[in-house]
Amino acid sequence: MTVPFRNRRGLVAGSLAVTAALALSACGSTEHGSASGSTEDKNGTHTVSTANGNVEVPVDPKRVVVLDTGELDSALSLGIRPVGATHSASEDGFPSYLPASGTKGIKEVGEIANPNMEAVAALKPDLILTSKVRDGDRYEQLSEIAPTVMTEATGSAWKENFQLHADALGKKDEAKKVIAKYDAHVAEVTEAIGGKEKAAATDVNFIRFVEGAEIRIYGKQNYIGSILADLGMGRPAITDKAKDGFSYDVSPEKIDLADADVIFTSTYGDPGKAGTTKTMNSGLWKGLTASKNDKVFKVDDRLWIAGIGYTAADKILDEFQSSLTK
Structure with missing residues (x-):
């Protein structure tokens, strides 16, 4: 059974300012359950099975707030313009790969994994989209604002x-x-780069330089890894050593472990501080197969790593095809 959707508008005496702001907004409540999919009721709501159990949400939400880039990409891909969204901690504004016409007018409500709860509540959303990895510890508070x-x-x-x-x-x-x-786009790109057999015979690595951390050789259990898998691309053996399938981290002195036919790179933070410039000017880097064959391609970190959605994926496929068919 799912707890009925209801509005809470009473102000709580003596509460903090943020709690008062939360009380102004409509909210939904949840109950853990095993039901999947959604069911609609007579009140214009339907039940959605989520990571936190069943949540009752409006059938046609009008004021949606999203708290990560994946949720923002999903909403825009589906023709929904959120009223509010978070932004990356390293940059202001929303990812540039998203159409300006789609993000125009969206209110920024703090950083990813650190939303401004008063700003969220002030928008009076009727639905909030996020993930447990970003906002799991804020679930109850967010649910006091709107169905989450x-x-x-x-x-x-x-x-x-x-x-x-x-x-x-x-x-x-x-x-x-x-x-x-x-799916049709994936098939087109696979054909454009030489077909399934050539794709499987071409080992591709994705390397991310991160300010304040070691260099990441991306494995198979991540966003970009899934796109490469859809294309049927080969992956070097080092990717099988990635921790939890996510990444195998190395120092600049071990960058030769990243050897592959094709390498895509991105940088999070300042290239100097992230080690991008130093590493890519080293003898080890210049000795990589991809480097010797001019098959190293620098790409936008906010698209290839942080995009996490179908709009981003389509742009990545276009860039991938352009790079491999030069």
């Missing part, structure tokens, strides 16, 4: 997350079209 739909995690589960977002937004039919378009 959380996925378990982000990254490699992006396709499953998109389906849940579509369910919560009442856009399941639109989601089918988005997915079909992506």
Whole structure:
């Protein structure tokens, strides 16, 4: 059984300012359950099965707030413009790969994994989309603002997350079209780069330079890894050593372990502080197969790593094809 959707508008005497702000907004409540999918009731709501159990949400939400880039990509891919969204801790504004016409007018409500709760509440949302990995410890507080739909995690589960977002937004039919378009795009790119056999015979690595951390050789259990898998690309043996399938981290002195036919790179933070410049000027780097054959391609970190959605994936596929067919 799912707890009925209801509005809470009473002000709590003596409460903090943020709590008072929360009380102004409509909210949904949840109950843990095993039911999957969603069911609609007579009150214009439907039940969505989430990482936190069943949540009752409006059939046609009008004021949606999203708290990560994946949720923002999902909403825009489905034709929904959120009223509010968080931004990356390292940059202001929303990812540049998203169309300006889509993000225009969206209110910034703090950083990813650190939303400004008063700003969220002030928008009076009727639905909030996020994940447990970002905002799990804020679930109860967010639920006091509006029905909150959380996925378990982000990254490699992006396709499953998109389906849940579509369910919560009442856009399941639109989601089918988005997915079909992506599948057709994958087939087109695979053919353009030489077909399935050539793709499988071409080992591709993705390397991310991160300010304040070691260099990451991305494994197979992440967003970009799933796109490479859809294309049927080969992956070097080092990717099988990635911790939890996510990444195998190395120092600049061991960058030769990243050897591959093709390498895509991105940088999070300052290239100097992240070690990008020093590493890519080293003898070890210049000795990599991809480097010797001019098959190293620098790409936008906010698209290839932080995009996490179908709109990002389509742009990545375009760039991937352009790089491998030069």
